[in-house]
Amino acid sequence: MTNDQRSRLIGYLCALGAGSVWGTTGPLSTKLYAEGAAITGIGFWRLMLGTAGLALWAVLFQRDVFKVDRKGLLLMGGLGGAMVALFEVAYQFGIAGAGVAGAAALLYTAPVMVALVAKPLLGERLTSLRFALAVVVMIGAAMTVTGKSGTTTQSAIALPSLVVGIFGALLAAVSYATTTVLARWTVPRYGSYRMLFWEALGGVVILAIVLPLAGHAPAPPPTSTAWLYVIALAAGGVVLANFLFFGGVRRIEATPTAVAATIEPVVGALLAFLLLSQGLTVIGWVGLIMVVGGVAAGYLREGRDAVVDVQPAARP
Numbered sequence: 349m350t351n352d353q354r355s356r357l358i359g360y361l362c363a364l365g366a367g368s369v370w371g372t373t374g375p376l377s378t379k380l381y382a383e384g385a386a387i388t389g390i391g392f393w394r395l396m397l398g399t400a401g402l403a404l405w406a407v408l409f410q411r412d413v414f415k416v417d418r419k420g421l422l423l424m425g426g427l428g429g430a431m432v433a434l435f436e437v438a439y440q441f442g443i444a445g446a447g448v449a450g451a452a453a454l455l456y457t458a459p460v461m462v463a464l465v466a467k468p469l470l471g472e473r474l475t476s477l478r479f480a481l482a483v484v485v486m487i488g489a490a491m492t493v494t495g496k497s498g499t500t501t502q503s504a505i506a507l508p509s510l511v512v513g514i515f516g517a518l519l520a521a522v523s524y525a526t527t528t529v530l531a532r533w534t535v536p537r538y539g540s541y542r543m544l545f546w547e548a549l550g551g552v553v554i555l556a557i558v559l560p561l562a563g564h565a566p567a568p569p570p571t572s573t574a575w576l577y578v579i580a581l582a583a584g585g586v587v588l589a590n591f592l593f594f595g596g597v598r599r600i601e602a603t604p605t606a607v608a609a610t611i612e613p614v615v616g617a618l619l620a621f622l623l624l625s626q627g628l629t630v631i632g633w634v635g636l637i638m639v640v641g642g643v644a645a646g647y648l649r650e651g652r653d654a655v656v657d658v659q660p661a662a663r664p
Contacts, residue, residue, distance in 0.1 A: 359599030363609045366593035369584045371615025374452055375623050376577050377443050383574035387444055389566035391436025392555045393578050398586030399548040406545060413542050420538050421546065428530055428543070429550015431523040433558070436551060438519035445513015452616035453635065454517035457486050461525035466601065469529055484638055491635025528605065531597045540594035548586060614639055 380390055406413040416424070442451035459482040527547070534543050559566055569575045597605045614636050 355599045359596045359605070361596075362592045362599070363596035363605045364611050366589045366596060367609035367611035368615050369589035369592065370609070371452065371612045371619060373439070373581065373585045374443050374616045375619040376581050377440060379623075380569070380574055380577045380581075381444060383577070384570045385574050385578075386564070386567055387440045388437055388559055388562075388564040389568070390440050390578065390581070391433075392552070392559060392566035393569060394581040394586055395432065395436055395548055395551050395555065397579060397582035399545070399552050401582065401587060402541075402545045402548060406541070410541060413545050416538065416542060416546060420534065420542070423530065423534055424538065424543055424546035425550035425553075428527060428534075428547030429552075429554055431527045431530070432547050432551030433554040435520050435523040435527070436555065437559075438516040438523065440516070442513050442517030442520055445509045445511070446517055447513070451513065451517040451520075452612050453488075454514060455521050455524060456612070456639070457518065458521040458525040458528070460486050461522065462528050465525070465529055466532070484641070488635040488638030491631050491638070528597065531594055532601070532605075535594050535598050540591060540598065543594060544587075544590050611639070 377390055381387070402413075439451065439455070442454065445451075446454065460479075463479050463482040531543060555566070569578050593605070593609060596609070
């Protein structure tokens, strides 16, 4: 195995790791709802704690993270922060309205969006394989949404709540796709840590302004157990998963990174089944198998393609 092939393998493993960690978001958020946490506050507090941890580490060990030019500040703190803020609120509404598996599955319409915009914006190849795999993932996502069973079913959810959930999950997909494309450009230039810190900080600032103006000031988690869930969401979904994802997007292109991270609905559905009794029908499981198959086929086929140029990340 050449160095470039090894780097590509690590990229896929990082993307799979990120998707696996993100798969815990739905079950943990559902537990938080049961503890009485407000939907609009969960994203703010987990992002706040994650940003505080990143800032503390930077003060102690990597103070260069705070140095960024105006362009980087606008892209990472401005655009990246706006997408993070949108995701944190929209995805919580998606989970509450469409269920864990449904929200995670709808989120992964994002690879199709990434595949369509990566070529005009980043100059990446839009091969028939990449687009086909992205479409397979999207179809699998739709099958997962319609294939829920158990104690929480589509018919048991009020139609307005379901509509809000679907809309929220699709908004989260748009923000995820935008962040993926943005990271493909910024991470090689500014580094993973700087990208993660500034987009998280931007998201906190935007939510701190917008939520009170919208009449939803973020109330703190109501119980000590709820705080533990928020801390777990911050450490996993905000910090660890994003480091893994940026490690992937630094080594492989935006479209295969987004496709590889679609392991999230598989993990989310399994955890929802084990912890929350949110099961899947045969159609739902077939949809998840399509997701896993799409990821595996993407790596096996692209691993045989010509080696692409890999840009090294700038040291933060």
